Amino acid sequence: MEEVFTGGCLCGAVRYRITAAPVEALYCHCRMCQRAHGAPVIAWLTVALDSFAVTAGSPTAYPSSAKASRHFCGRCGTPLTWRATDNPRLVDISIATLDNPEAVEPALHLWTESQISWFEIADHLPRYPTNERPKAML
Numbered sequence: 001m002e003e004v005f006t007g008g009c010l011c012g013a014v015r016y017r018i019t020a021a022p023v024e025a026l027y028c029h030c031r032m033c034q035r036a037h038g039a040p041v042i043a044w045l046t047v048a049l050d051s052f053a054v055t056a057g058s059p060t061a062y063p064s065s066a067k068a069s070r071h072f073c074g075r076c077g078t079p080l081t082w083r084a085t086d087n088p089r090l091v092d093i094s095i096a097t098l099d100n101p102e103a104v105e106p107a108l109h110l111w112t113e114s115q116i117s118w119f120e121i122a123d124h125l126p127r128y129p130t131n132e133r134p135k136a137m138l
Contacts, residue, residue, distance in 0.1 A: 003018075003019070003020060003021045004017065004018065004019055005017070005018040005098055005099075005100070005103060005104070006018075006055075006098070006099045007093070007097045007098040007099050008056070008057075008078075008097060008099075009057075009072075009073035009075070009076050009078035009080060009097065010073070010076045010077075010078045011073065011075050011076035011078075012056075013056070013057040013073055013074075013075045013076065014054065014056060014057035014058070014059050014073045014075075014078070014080060015054070015055045015056035015057065016052065016053060016054050016055060016080070016093070017052075017053050017055050018045075018047050018051055018052050018093065019051045019052075019053075020047055020048060020051035021047075022045040022046055022047055022104055023046045023047060023048065023090065024045070024046040024107070025043070025044065025045040025046070025095065025104050025105060025106045025107055026043070026044055026046075026106050026107060026108045026109065026110055027041050027042070027043055027044075027106045027108070027109045027110070027125075028041065028042045028043075028044055028109075028110050028111055029041050029109060029110065029111045029112050029113075029114050029115040029116075029119075030110070030111035030114050031114050032064060032065065033082075033111075034114070034116070036064060036070055036079055037079050037094070040115075040116045040119040041109075041115075041119065042079075042094060043094070043095040043096060043101075043106050044082065044092040044093065044094060044095060044106075045092065045093050045095050045098075045104045046090055046091070046092050046093075047090070047091060047093065048089060048090060048091075049083075049088065049089050049090060049091045050089075052081075052091050052093065057073065057075075058074075059071035059072060059073060059074070059080055059081065060072055060073070060074035064082075066085070067084060067085055067086065068082055068083060068084050068085060069082075069083050069085070070082050070083075071083070078097060079094055079097075080093065080094060080097055081093050081094070106125065107125060107126075108125050108126045108127070108128065108133065109121065109125055109126070109127045109128065110128050110130070110131055110133065111128075111129070111130060111131065112127045112128065112129050113129040113130060
């Protein structure tokens with residue numbers, strides 16, 4: 001049986017469904033994520049693109065760099081996904097937008113070289129100063 005997760009934006013205009021277990025779940029401390037979300041750290045889950053479907057609404061795309069596009073609700077502004085241009089078979093989804101964010105727990109921290117000094121990490125998960133880390137199926 002496949003795992004099913006649902007989620008969406010703050011106003012409910014955009015809804016999505018995930019029909020597979022995440023390939024990876026992590027915290028990102030990079031400056032782009034901090035600025036895009038207005039937060040010191042973002043929790044992401046990664047799934048195969050073919051197991052992710054928008055079920056209501058149409059997210060707005062923003063090419064945040066030459067390497068990726070971010071998708072968000074054009075009505076309320078909720079950041080939803082991140083997609084690398086060089087790996088179109090995967091999509092990262094903001095864990096906080098899941099209907100049940102407790103269901104997916106991050107396993108590591110990335111881009112800790114950009115961690116904001118007043119943000120203290122109290123867990124014992126592995127930390128990587130950049131994006132370089134052991135990769136599962138990525």
